[in-house]
Amino acid sequence: MTELRDLTPHTVISHEQSRRGRRQRRQLRTFLPEMVTLERTLAEAPVAVTSSVVDRVALGDLKLPIYRVDIGTGKPEAPAVLLVGGVHGLERIGTQVVMAWLGALLKRLAWDEQLTALLEKVHLTVLPILNPGGMYLNQRSNPGGVDLMRNAPITAQDRSAFLLGGQRLSRRLPWYTGDPGQGMEVENRALEAVIRELLPGRPFSVALDCHSGFGWQDQIWFPYAYRRRPMRRIAAVMALKLIWEQTYPNHDYRFEPQSRHYLTHGDLWDYFYKQINRDNAGVFLPLTLEMGSWRWIRKRPRQLFRLDGLFNPLVPHRHKRVLRTHLTWIDFLLNAAASHRNWLPDAEQESMLREAAISHWYRDTI
Numbered sequence: 001m002t003e004l005r006d007l008t009p010h011t012v013i014s015h016e017q018s019r020r021g022r023r024q025r026r027q028l029r030t031f032l033p034e035m036v037t038l039e040r041t042l043a044e045a046p047v048a049v050t051s052s053v054v055d056r057v058a059l060g061d062l063k064l065p066i067y068r069v070d071i072g073t074g075k076p077e078a079p080a081v082l083l084v085g086g087v088h089g090l091e092r093i094g095t096q097v098v099m100a101w102l103g104a105l106l107k108r109l110a111w112d113e114q115l116t117a118l119l120e121k122v123h124l125t126v127l128p129i130l131n132p133g134g135m136y137l138n139q140r141s142n143p144g145g146v147d148l149m150r151n152a153p154i155t156a157q158d159r160s161a162f163l164l165g166g167q168r169l170s171r172r173l174p175w176y177t178g179d180p181g182q183g184m185e186v187e188n189r190a191l192e193a194v195i196r197e198l199l200p201g202r203p204f205s206v207a208l209d210c211h212s213g214f215g216w217q218d219q220i221w222f223p224y225a226y227r228r229r230p231m232r233r234i235a236a237v238m239a240l241k242l243i244w245e246q247t248y249p250n251h252d253y254r255f256e257p258q259s260r261h262y263l264t265h266g267d268l269w270d271y272f273y274k275q276i277n278r279d280n281a282g283v284f285l286p287l288t289l290e291m292g293s294w295r296w297i298r299k300r301p302r303q304l305f306r307l308d309g310l311f312n313p314l315v316p317h318r319h320k321r322v323l324r325t326h327l328t329w330i331d332f333l334l335n336a337a338a339s340h341r342n343w344l345p346d347a348e349q350e351s352m353l354r355e356a357a358i359s360h361w362y363r364d365t366i
């Protein structure tokens, strides 16, 4: 890992002054403006913020960095929040939501004593653009044509959705899982390295991976995607849902196991959930925010004719609204992680909440 502070803020380009460097910079501004914004934000970030490059993705003569940002306590026994954006390159709004929240957090660090106190109790790690090559190319998959959300070594137990559930036929078709014999792609290995270093040993951790493109409503999905039966930590998801809905009754997220929509092969978060929860006593909840982009299309059907319009709000006022809508939810996750002792169920509450979760989500499957 390279410490960002040792380098110029524009780490993508090694020959910043050269003609090639200037050309690459121009390309980046055109095709990956999110990266330019992120590098500017990090260059101006307060000293409490650490940035590093976890790995780089080759694309032509570019080597696009996967940035990692860390803030908060260094205590290994503290709870942690992991925020991820840009797994699917076409869903730029996911990255933009993560960066809008991160930008606000960094500004608040200059004046907000309560936030400083909160960050003494919780650790935050952010990977705003996991798939920079895919985002540069404005495509869902990584530059090798692999759908990163179908690329983990885990197979659906029941019939997965045709193609959409992950396919091995061709990298030219969507939802390509990659070649299982080759291991995970560089982007996923980078994420795995962060997770293995960050999460083990913590009493509670939560991940939020921000996507768009499915449904009419904003949804919070949790494992599993590979089978229909509930996961072991389902009581903790129910508890989190309850405190969220009691605290913010005017927000409107729909919490559901991904398996209610479709089963997939190779789901990244199923894989990490199983790895971390199997080997550790603490609870790790990986959540996915699926922003319901069909609403944006319904209000503006012309958007259907632009591929990025299927996944991103194109009208400026709607774009701003999406960026501010999720700030409360991400703040909530940081606060809930820091105060997990006050809501995470104990053994007695666990069985009650598990029953509630099963009758709420799994009535048809058990």
Ligand SMILES: [Zn+2]
Residues within 6 Å of the ligand: 088, 091, 211, 212, 213
């Ligand atoms: Zn997605």
